Amino acid sequence: xxxxxxxxxxxxxxxxxxxxxxxxxxxxxxxxxxxxxxxxxxxxxxxxxxxxxxxxxxxxxxxxxxxxxxxxxxxxxxxxxxxxxxxxxxxxxxxxxxxxxxxxxxxxxxxxxxxxxxxxxxxxxxxxxxxxxxxxxxxxxxxxxxxxxxxxxxxxxxxxxxxxxxxxxxxxxxxxxxxxxxxxxxxxxxxxxxxxxxxxxxxxxxxxxxxxxxxxxxxxxxxxxxxxxxxxxxxxxxxxxxxxxxxxxxxxxxxxxxxxxxxxxxxxxxxxxxxxxxxxxxxxxxxxxxxxxxxxxxxxxxxxxxxxxxxxxxxxxxxxxxxxxxxxxxxxxxxxxxxxxxxxxxxxxxxxxxxxxxxxxxxxxxxxxxxxxxxx
Numbered sequence: 384x385x386x387x388x389x390x391x392x393x394x395x396x397x398x399x400x401x402x403x404x405x406x407x408x409x410x411x412x413x414x415x416x417x418x419x420x421x422x423x424x425x426x427x428x429x430x431x432x433x434x435x436x437x438x439x440x441x442x443x444x445x446x447x448x449x450x451x452x453x454x455x456x457x458x459x460x461x462x463x464x465x466x467x468x469x470x471x472x473x474x475x476x477x478x479x480x481x482x483x484x485x486x487x488x489x490x491x492x493x494x495x496x497x498x499x500x501x502x503x504x505x506x507x508x509x510x511x512x513x514x515x516x517x518x519x520x521x522x523x524x525x526x527x528x529x530x531x532x533x534x535x536x537x538x539x540x541x542x543x544x545x546x547x548x549x550x551x552x553x554x555x556x557x558x559x560x561x562x563x564x565x566x567x568x569x570x571x572x573x574x575x576x577x578x579x580x581x582x583x584x585x586x587x588x589x590x591x592x593x594x595x596x597x598x599x600x601x602x603x604x605x606x607x608x609x610x611x612x613x614x615x616x617x618x619x620x621x622x623x624x625x626x627x628x629x630x631x632x633x634x635x636x637x638x639x640x641x642x643x644x645x646x647x648x649x650x651x652x653x654x655x656x657x658x659x660x661x662x663x664x665x666x667x668x669x670x671x672x673x674x675x676x677x678x679x680x681x682x683x684x685x686x687x688x689x690x691x692x693x694x695x696x697x698x699x700x701x702x703x704x705x706x707x708x709x710x711x712x713x714x715x716x717x718x719x720x721x722x723x724x725x726x727x728x729x730x731x732x733x734x735x736x737x738x739x740x741x742x743x744x745x746x747x748x749x750x751x752x753x754x755x756x757x758x759x
Contacts, residue, residue, distance in 0.1 A: 386451075386483060388491045391441035397426070399443050399450040403477050406450065407535075413526040414533045415658040421628075432620040433510045436461040441475070442491045444484050452478030454488040456495040457510050462615050471496035471757075473506035474516075476538065485541035497757050505550055505754040507532075512613040513621065517553045517727060517750025518542070525747055528688040528724040529658045531555070532750070539751070547753035551612050555726035555748035556739045560716065564743040571742075572709025575702035583703065584645075585710050588638035588652070590630060597626045599640070599647050607649070607693030612729060613752070632657050636714045637687055641694075641703050651692035651707045653715065653723065655684040687715060689725045692735065705738055 391397050401422050408414040426441065428434040437459040444452035457472040473492045478484045496504055508516040515532050520539050527533040576583065589596055601622040608614045629652075637653035660683075689711065694703050715723060727750055728735045740746075 386444065386446045386487055388442050388444045388452075388487045390491075391443060396443055397423070397441070400441050400453050400475075401426070403443070403450050403453045407477055407479065412533075412535075413523070415527055415661050418661070431510075432618065432624050433459075433514075435618065435620065437510060439474075439510065440495050442488060444478065444488050446484070451481070452484040452488050454478075454492055455509070456492040457506075457508065458496070458499055458501070459511055459615065461618075462511065465615060469500060469502045470754075471499065471501040471504050472508045472510070473504055474509035476507050477534075478538075478541070480535070480537050482541050482544060485538075486545060489542075489545055493757055501757060503754060503756050505752060508752070511615050513615060513617055513625075517752055520552075520749050520751045522555070522748030526662070527658060527748075528555070528686070528726060529654060529656045530688070530690065531724075531726055531748075542753050546755045548755060550752045550754035552730040553727035553750040553752070554730055554736065554746050555724055555750070556728065556736075556744040557722060557724050557747045558712065558739070558742070558744045559722035562743050562745065563712065564741075565712075565716075568709050568712055568742045571702075571705050571738075572713075575706040575709075579701065582644055583701075583706065584642050585706065586640050586642065587635050588633075588640060588650070590633060590635055590638075593626055593630060594623055596640075597623045600626075600650050603647060603650055603695055604691070604693055606695045610696075611732070629654055634687070634718070636718060637711060639707055639710055639714075641707055643698055643703075648698040649692075649694040649703045649707060651689060651711055653687045653689045653711055655720075656686040656688055656724075657684065659684050659686065685720060686722045686724065687720055689723060692725075699734065704734065708738060708742065 389396070391400050401419060404414065405416065424430050437457065439455045439457045441455050442453065443450050453475060454473055455475040457474055459472060463469065476488070478488060492504060507518055508514070515530060517532065518538055519532060519534050523536055598619065601617050601619065605616050632655055634653070634655050639651050640647050641649040692704060692707060712723070725739055725744065726748070
């Protein structure tokens, strides 16, 4: 039968698409299995708000009747409108260590995107920069933090052989109680607080008023990130959907809002690293025993990931990000967390990278976004 790539058209095809990573990764790999029920919901155009402004085609590569690779071709019309560039995307890329499989998958992506008149392809993104994105190119010895991807080293080789080149690197920083300069962290935060006095305050996110708070955070997010590379505005339904998905695992003490004269101007969110628990659910199924493992393990999580920190442009250069870093670390330490990952941060985002380096954070992983013209 040989190698063939087909679009997902049936429940069997979708199951093969979702299940493929379990065929590729073994118990010794740092890969963390997602919950299958969540992945199925995420890929459903009827349930994921991305599809209000985007579309995707899922492909599975088959060899002699066995699934050996997968990829999604993605069109994000909101990105096209915001950036005025005819670029498409690929995501959810996985394949066996065979360059022919990678080429066949990407040829399908190229053909699909060209049919929409797009001129270049960028990725991986699942589905945009507002979700998991980037190919791991450094830090293969460390497990991924929650909602961050993992892949084997040969993926980069395959993409580069197909003409992909670096578009942007995304960095992951780690802090732990043995290396962080805690006295400096506290002193820096206190200095900022003393400078501005009661004008600058920090409060926790009110999860009971989730939708109202989500609109506040979305407004800050869209202002703080609007000039960042690859940024796509978050729509109301998208932001609320993400907030609802995170609420069951959220720790209110790690979700902070900074206010200036009572007006929310910055926020940061850290979430407990539930991947520490999901590693113990290798089949990704909550039934029959996955629920028990998950609920029991949530109380023992030692790390958290800072998924976002943003300050409105008009309120930058006042040390607000320093105060949030300080508050976040101190509150986490009081609750027994021993380490945290700050990810991802653009390689050229000095406003975020320099303070982390100053307090003793270590850059532990690099994720890369690739791009290539579709005319080649």
